[in-house]
Amino acid sequence: MSKQSVAVRKFDAVIVGAGGSGLRAAIQLSEAGLKTAVLSKVFPTRSHTVAAQGGVSASLGNSEEDHWHWHMYDTVKGSDWLGDQDAIEYMCRKAPEVVVELEHFGMPFDRTDEGKIYQRPFGGHMSNFGEKPVRRACAAADRTGHAMLHALYQRNVRANTQFFVEWMALDLIRDQSGEVLGVIALEMETGEVVAFHSKATVFATGGAGRIYYSSTNAFINTGDGLGMAARAGIALEDMEFWQFHPTGVAGAGVLITEGVRGEGGILRNSTNERFMERYAPNAKDLASRDVVSRAMVTEINEGRGCGPNKDFVLLDITHLDPATIMKRLPGIREISIQFAGIDPIKAPIPVVPTCHYQMGGVPTNYKGQVVGDDGAPVRGFYAAGEVACASVHGANRLGTNSLLDLLVFGKASGDTVIDDVRSGEIGLRDLPADFADRTLARLNRLNTQTGGASVNECRLELQRTMQKHCGVFRFKDMLVEGVAKIIEVEKAVAHTEIKDKSQVWNTARVEALELDNLVEVAKATMVSAEARKESRGAHVRDDAPDTPANPNGRDDANWHKHTLWHREGNRLSYKPVIMKPLSVETIALKTRSY
């Protein structure tokens, strides 16, 4: 393949990813009259946002008194004080606005008898700065993400957003000064490689949950944006923090939403005990996700797991009115039957903690601009949603803040692009002569490799290494060993071989290119986790236990800072957490307990 074969298309903005954040950003851009391209590996309404069942949080106060400042407090506390307080204030203050806006886009929210948006309780949502649970989650039955994606997609159709479906973005284009000038992408149907030359590039590629063997994430979540950013010299932030959902169906990884506990579901061990009463006397089964995960694994480790191998616990909703289950949680009943072989109206669901959400990502500010190590924006580059680290989730995301994140920062990144285009801050700069060289070299390597490793075997080795060495509980020796192992995996990935060398619909090639991205995320995660010698939020180490000096194993004196992983040299640096909100007082460091 020669450089001449790379066609160039020009746009004002190119968005990579057509899930919630990509579609939300595209609405801003297209409605402002910018020529906007959205690239997606799949048809937009097949994005993984569909899987977000639980809801989107906003302090609308429709059911009882609520305030964005309380939501902010819950988010900071949930983040174990690693979230940036400017971004968190921004998100929580914007929440009511973006949710009402979504309603106007046609989102079919559940309603109260008075016709207001129905709000239900959710883990970690409290009123009056952590005092008692509050109903803050807005939902459309248990299909919130699906309904949201459809509302956003229809709005984009109306705004004439140009979609490139079944295209995979391969690499960022940057010039000598570091400015981002677009992406190089592969059309699966033709095998054609095309440069999308643009004033602004917005990454909305979602997460990389497929780095783990046991994951609730769909196969599509291969961290393409993270891989592209890392290869282009952008450091990845806080990649050691992965949320494990407490309730994946044992065996399959399929998610049982936290909304089940919001509706009254109870976790039980082999003695039928409601064990969360011991771990979180106030919030009980509605405690934050990592608290629940840790409690579940402790029950299993101490021999109170269920089943022949005592390796799962039970989620019980048999005490609920079947009519409530059918009305509020119909999808959960279906999933339990298909993937666990039980009807939850009659029997409890076997569950285990399973990798669910990536808190870290491409570093951004609250305006959706990607920032470099010095905090200055990388000109022309924006990111929103799970791929981005604003950082609103810090060390642990509060449930329902993921859909909120993509609405708020999808919109914010779109608005910032519009400002930057109109002010002349960004423009269509000349492409460097060698803009496609690295990508073409990567493709040529795949086309000519012989005697290399199998993509499937490498991926499996990567996933098993991450699961074993860097799971929901982490151990010093395993992490050290894990770093060495993941470097070995990387060496094999650099020599993957595909038998199919054809151009049209070569899925083997696409899967090899996805693996190139997964391995960057896996390295970033393992190296960052090994280095962080404390427990905080979702990063829990056996050698950083709960002590009077360091409650919950958190060591603020040494580790209250963001990790930055640099691909070159596999090296780490750190930057301070932004503790100053935009308008209110700092929410000061405190021990996190529920």
Added chain:
Amino acid sequence: MDDREKLNRLRWRCTRRAMLEMDLLLGEFLERLYPTLDAAQADAFVTMADMEDLELWPLVNGQREPDDPVQAEVLALLRNVRVK
């Protein structure tokens, strides 16, 4: 498009879906049962794979029945796929 290309496109659409559940079910079906289908059944499966997950799900779990009798034949097989 030749047969290899068509099968690869189908594989992509079966295993890069919105929901893990559907990746698992359709991926399993494609490898194990799709090669055993006759031409009409294979076409019906392709049509179903093009549906959205939350459109296909009620058919898979029996909440809805398809109008097309060939789709019903394929669904009977798909409904018996257990990923556990």
